Amino acid sequence: MPVELDLDLVIVSAAEMSAIETRLFEAGFPVAALMEKVAGRIARWIQHWLSQRLPQTPNPPHLGVLVGPGHNGGDALVVARELWFQGYPVSIYRPLEKAKPLTQAHFDYAQSLGIPVVETWQELQGCQVILDGLFGFGQTRPIAGKLADLITWVNQQPQQRLSIDIPSGIHTDTGEVLGVAFHADVTLCLGLWKRGLFQDAALDILGEVQRLDFDIPRADVVAVLGKSPKWQRITPDSARKALPLPRPRSTHKYRQGQLLLIAGSRQYAGAASLAALGARASGVGMVTLAVPESLQPLLNQQVPEALVLACPETPEGAIADLPSDCDLNRYDTIALGPGLTQQTPALLEAVLQVDAPLILDADGLNLLAAHADWNGGNANPTLGRSSPLILTPHPGEFRRLFPQLSSPHPGEAAQQAAQQSGALVVLKGARVVIASPDGSLTINPESTPALARGGSGDVLTGLMVGLVALGACQERAIAPLVSSAVWWHAQGALQAQQQRSVLGVDAWTLSQTLPFVLKGQI
Numbered sequence: 001m002p003v004e005l006d007l008d009l010v011i012v013s014a015a016e017m018s019a020i021e022t023r024l025f026e027a028g029f030p031v032a033a034l035m036e037k038v039a040g041r042i043a044r045w046i047q048h049w050l051s052q053r054l055p056q057t058p059n060p061p062h063l064g065v066l067v068g069p070g071h072n073g074g075d076a077l078v079v080a081r082e083l084w085f086q087g088y089p090v091s092i093y094r095p096l097e098k099a100k101p102l103t104q105a106h107f108d109y110a111q112s113l114g115i116p117v118v119e120t121w122q123e124l125q126g127c128q129v130i131l132d133g134l135f136g137f138g139q140t141r142p143i144a145g146k147l148a149d150l151i152t153w154v155n156q157q158p159q160q161r162l163s164i165d166i167p168s169g170i171h172t173d174t175g176e177v178l179g180v181a182f183h184a185d186v187t188l189c190l191g192l193w194k195r196g197l198f199q200d201a202a203l204d205i206l207g208e209v210q211r212l213d214f215d216i217p218r219a220d221v222v223a224v225l226g227k228s229p230k231w232q233r234i235t236p237d238s239a240r241k242a243l244p245l246p247r248p249r250s251t252h253k254y255r256q257g258q259l260l261l262i263a264g265s266r267q268y269a270g271a272a273s274l275a276a277l278g279a280r281a282s283g284v285g286m287v288t289l290a291v292p293e294s295l296q297p298l299l300n301q302q303v304p305e306a307l308v309l310a311c312p313e314t315p316e317g318a319i320a321d322l323p324s325d326c327d328l329n330r331y332d333t334i335a336l337g338p339g340l341t342q343q344t345p346a347l348l349e350a351v352l353q354v355d356a357p358l359i360l361d362a363d364g365l366n367l368l369a370a371h372a373d374w375n376g377g378n379a380n381p382t383l384g385r386s387s388p389l390i391l392t393p394h395p396g397e398f399r400r401l402f403p404q405l406s407s408p409h410p411g412e413a414a415q416q417a418a419q420q421s422g423a424l425v426v427l428k429g430a431r432v433v434i435a436s437p438d439g440s441l442t443i444n445p446e447s448t449p450a451l452a453r454g455g456s457g458d459v460l461t462g463l464m465v466g467l468v469a470l471g472a473c474q475e476r477a478i479a480p481l482v483s484s485a486v487w488w489h490a491q492g493a494l495q496a497q498q499q500r501s502v503l504g505v506d507a508w509t510l511s512q513t514l515p516f517v518l519k520g521q522i
Contacts, residue, residue: 005221007221046131076131172196175201191216234442262290282485337461359465466485
């Protein structure tokens with residue numbers, strides 16, 4: 001990746017952000033100048049936000065500003081000063097007397113201007129907005145005592161709450177709550193995205209998250225993180241750029257990917273149907289479904305354009321074997337698992353031998369976890385395969401696949417799993433993470449709890465196998481296509497939610513919404 005990398009993609013740890021800032025200061029950029037620049041942008045953002053949020057208020061809203069001892073507190077004081085100059089009533093509360101010299105200087109100047117400094121936090125009760133400037137990135141110690149009482153009190157108030165960079169009490173890297181945390185309605189991330197902002201543990205605390213750029217030179221980011229930073233977020237642009245588009249005008253279905261989806265059982269017929277509908281939405285050239293023979297009429301009706309292979313089935317209604325004339329080597333990508341049951345381990349053995357990308361989901365993952373040579377991915381990474389192996393576990397399936405991994409944090413756990421197994425690991429959660437064997441990690445920042453419905457994962461598997469098949473037949477990189485599938489799936493749910501509410505996005509509706517996500521964009 002050249003120096004012109006998109007900073008909106010980059011996710012940093014606290015140590016990496018500190019190293020980048022150190023380069024700025026060592027190059028001659030004064031700390032005080034950076035504070036003025038950053039806080040000035042925060043103040044302008046807040047002004048615009050207030051004009052949109054409270055446009056009918058006859059008087060400017062009153063802001064309560066919580067000031068900590070470090071430079072996060074200094075940022076808050078500069079914001080308080082600038083908003084005071086713009087005519088906003090401001091009250092400052094500083095729970096700790098000690099402060100860094102620059103922060104103390106801004107506090108002294110605020111007092112000289114006559115900005116009110118209150119003695120108790122209860123005096124902030126009349127404010128319409130409370131700004132959290134207690135602690136910034138890099139906090140590791142739990143908040144306790146008087147500070148914990150303050151934050152608990154603020155969280156119980158009806159005011160709008162804003163946090164500078166990351167809410168006080170949130171671990172910058174893991175998103176864990178350190179004792180107690182400030183519950184923000186808006187978090188204003190400064191400079192570069194912090195890892196903790198994408199962790200499931202923090203999502204109910206962050207509120208809306210906005211990144212405020214302050215012109216970090218890309219060369220400094222590359223110097224610390226390298227040309228291709230290990231942690232990145234998916235953006236609409238990056239997701240769309242990975243798609244195999246535009247299509248050549250002279251093409252045909254076999255040049256647009258052929259996939260095989262092995263799925264379904266009499267007990268879980270819907271899983272095969274939903275995965276097939278997800279595959280249809282991908283635009284793949286040719287869909288072939290291998291299902292128990294009793295399901296063939298259903299799938300022919302629901303996905304009439306697909307080729308449905310009727311497989312011999314067990315007395316319980318699971319696939320007993322693939323048809324004798326099924327040539328696994330003709331497909332660009334194979335997916336195994338949705339609704340399959342674990343009655344036929346031989347299906348996994350068969351697809352593992354194929355030299356094509358393989359996606360394992362649901363019972364495909366359970367069969368892998370029980371495979372004699374798997375051993376948590378340690379004994380034989382990707383089981384000797386030369387083609388990509390893509391695993392799509394939810395947390396329970398992940399624990400069965402990788403029982404020896406100790407990290408409780410999804411990003412780190414997925415990274416370890418991918419490097420240990422040689423597989424591409426798509427760990428599902430409120431924020432899906434995609435980890436590659438080379439140590440890189442991509443996170444989908446936008447999703448919705450509307451996806452917490454049975455069948456949503458089946459739709460994702462179908463969409464993913466379709467995109468991977470499209471890319472594989474055109475010799476495209478696989479990992480970006482997997483990330484695009486995750487993004488597209490979440491965007492479909494968000495779009496459906498707008499029409500039906502968070503409770504109304506069933507898996508079938510999701511599958512029908514997917515084709516409209518890219519409408520007018522490509």
